[in-house]
Amino acid sequence: MLKIFQKLVHVPNVYSKSTNSCIKTQMRCITAIGNRNDSISEPVEKRARLVATAINSTIRYSTATTVPVQKKKKMAKLTEQERAEQLQPLLDAGWSMVNGRDAIYREYIFQDFNQSFRFMTGVALLAEKMNHHPEWFNVYNKLQVTMSTHDVGGLSAKDIRMAKYMEEEFKRYA
Numbered sequence: 001m002l003k004i005f006q007k008l009v010h011v012p013n014v015y016s017k018s019t020n021s022c023i024k025t026q027m028r029c030i031t032a033i034g035n036r037n038d039s040i041s042e043p044v045e046k047r048a049r050l051v052a053t054a055i056n057s058t059i060r061y062s063t064a065t066t067v068p069v070q071k072k073k074k075m076a077k078l079t080e081q082e083r084a085e086q087l088q089p090l091l092d093a094g095w096s097m098v099n100g101r102d103a104i105y106r107e108y109i110f111q112d113f114n115q116s117f118r119f120m121t122g123v124a125l126l127a128e129k130m131n132h133h134p135e136w137f138n139v140y141n142k143l144q145v146t147m148s149t150h151d152v153g154g155l156s157a158k159d160i161r162m163a164k165y166m167e168e169e170f171k172r173y174a
C-alpha cells in the first residue's frame with residue numbers, strides 16, 4: 001500500500017515542518033485505511049489515488065503559504081548620525097565616553113544598598129530580556145555601569161536602549 005502511495009504523493013524538497021508532519025499523519029492514516037480488510041468496495045489503488053490527490057493539494061497549499069523565515073536584524077555599531085541624535089542626550093544626562101573604548105559609563109548614587117539593588121534588579125530583568133548585559137560594579141549605595149556591545153566591538157542601539165531605561169528608572173529614586 002505505502003509503495004503505491006509514495007509514487008502518487010509529490011513531496012517537495014523544501015517544505016515547512018508543519019507540512020511534513022501533516023504528510024506523515026496523512027500517510028499513517030492512509031496506510032491504516034489501505035490495510036483495513038473490511039468490505040470497502042473501492043479497490044486499494046483508487047483509494048490511494050483519491051487520498052494522494054488530497055495530500056498533494058495540502059502540500060501545494062502549505063508550500064504556497066510557507067513564509068520565508070525572517071532573518072534576525074544584524075546588530076551594528078552606532079552611526080555618526082545615531083550618536084549625535086541618540087547618544088548625545090545621554091552624555092548630557094550624566095553618561096560619559098570611556099577612555100580608549102567605544103563604551104559609555106555612568107555612576108548612580110542611591111540612598112542605601114536596598115535602593116541600588118532594587119534598581120539593579122530591574123536592569124537585570126531587561127538585560128535578560130534583551131540578551132544584553134551591563135558591565136557594573138556596586139558597593140553599598142553606589143553603582144558604576146559601563147555599557148558597550150561586545151558582539152560589535154562598540155556602542156550599538158542596545159546600549160542606548162538600556163542606558164535610556166536606566167535614566168528613566170533612576171528618576172524614581174531622585
Ligand SMILES: C[C@H](O)[C@H](O)[C@H]1CNC2=NC(N)=NC(=O)C2=N1
Pocket residue numbers: 131132133134147148149150151152
Ligand atoms: C552569547 C550571548 O548571546 C552574547 O554574548 C550576548 C550576551 N550579552 C551581551 N551583552 C553585551 N553588553 N554585549 C554583547 O555583545 C552581548 N552578547
